Amino acid sequence: MAKIVITGGTGLVGKRLTEMLVDKNHEVVILSRNPSSKNEFKWDLSTKELDEKALKNSDYIIHLAGAGIADERWSEERKKVIIDSRVQSANFLFDKxxxxxxxxxxxxxxxxxxxxxxxxxxxxxxETDKAGNDFLADVCIKWEQAAQQFSTKNIPVTILRTGIVLAEKGGALDKMKTPIISPLGSGKQYLPWIHIDDLCEQYISAVEGSLIGVFNAAAPEHHTSVSFSKALAKSIKRPFIGICVPAFMLKLLFGELAIILLEGSRISAKKVTDTNFKFKFPTLKKALEDFN
Known part of the structure; x- marks a missing residue:
């Protein structure tokens, strides 16, 4: 049994991960700006406040905290919030x-x-491929650099480069369940995805010792916007229309943020499967069936 401190523990992934860790008899402590449960402890980056009891005798920190990438349009102020919420929080933990x-x-x-x-x-x-050169790549580069500083203290670091997390309630899938399902933009862009339980199992594998280093956290089956939309429509029994939502409409609605809807490439899962990690939901069909 390990004592695990989770930042962002009240979010979509954090809640499910906490359940799964507790089921495996691990002790979970959550850092929260507004603690409300006995396993939640106060932390606040703006005031540099952290209840040090949370960290006492801790074995692992799982750093999930970060402002939602797709929650608001990307103003310059919002971009700063997205980066700082990830980087400054990791720096604060490192100092503590x-x-x-x-x-x-x-x-x-x-x-x-x-x-x-x-x-x-x-x-x-x-995982060995070089980083991109746009805003999202910049966020991830700085995020990972902040995590990697722990290795300077001989602390093993694991980083999970995560695709779209599919969950029964909340997250991206809820937003995709429109009355009529249509692909976006060209429809040819890929949507790297992962079932929330498979993602949480990868975090658990990092705690239990078999995952150290940088790993892609995306299912091995690849889908474009068109094939994903067809599978989703069939799964939830809603009409599918093959006419794509035009890119210009999405750009009007979301501004620069629309790029995450309009572009996407395939992500390899080979490195994680080579560690003998087994996806419980390797196909989209199986993942969607789990939510019905």
């Missing part, structure tokens, strides 16, 4: 770990497949 002399067994951080850039290409991106 040093100050309190916490002997962590591992620091495990979220990142995104946006690391490779918001582009549509024939390439299947592996």
């Amino acid at each position: 770990i040093k100050e309190l002399k916490i002997d962590l067994k591992g620091f495990i951080s979220a990142s995104g497949v946006g690391f490779y850039g918001a582009i549509t290409s024939d390439k299947i991106f592996k």
Whole structure:
């Protein structure tokens, strides 16, 4: 049994991960700006406040905290919030770990497949491929650099570059369940995706020792906007219309943020499967069936 501190523990992934870790008899502590449960402890980046009891005797930190990428249009102010919420929080934790002399067994951080850039290409991106050069790539580069500083204290670091997380309630899938299902933009862009339980199992594998390093957290089956939309429509028994929602409409609605809807490439899952990790939901059909 390990003591695991989670930032962003009240979010979509954090809640499910907490349940699954507790089921495996791990102790979970959540850092929250508004603690309301006995396993939640106060932290506030704006005031540099952290209840140090949360970190005492901790074995792992799982860093999920970060302002939602798709929650608001990307003004310059919003872009700063997106980066700072990830980077400054990791820096704050690093300083506290040093100050309190916490002997962590591992620091495990979220990142995104946006690391490779918001582009549509024939390439299947592996962990060794270079970063993109747009805003999302910049977010992920800085996010990962903040996590990697823990390795300077001989703390093993694991980073999961995550695709679209599919869950029964909340997250991207809820927003996709429109009365009529249509692909977006060209329809040819890929949507790297992962079932929330498979993602959480990867975090658990990092805690239990078999995942150390940088890994793509995306299912091995690839889907374009068209094929994903067809599968979703069939699964929830809603009409599918093959006429794509025009790119200009999405750009009017979402501004620069629309790029995450309009571009996407395939992401390789080979590195994680080579560790003998087994996806419970390797196909979209199986993942969607789990939610019905």
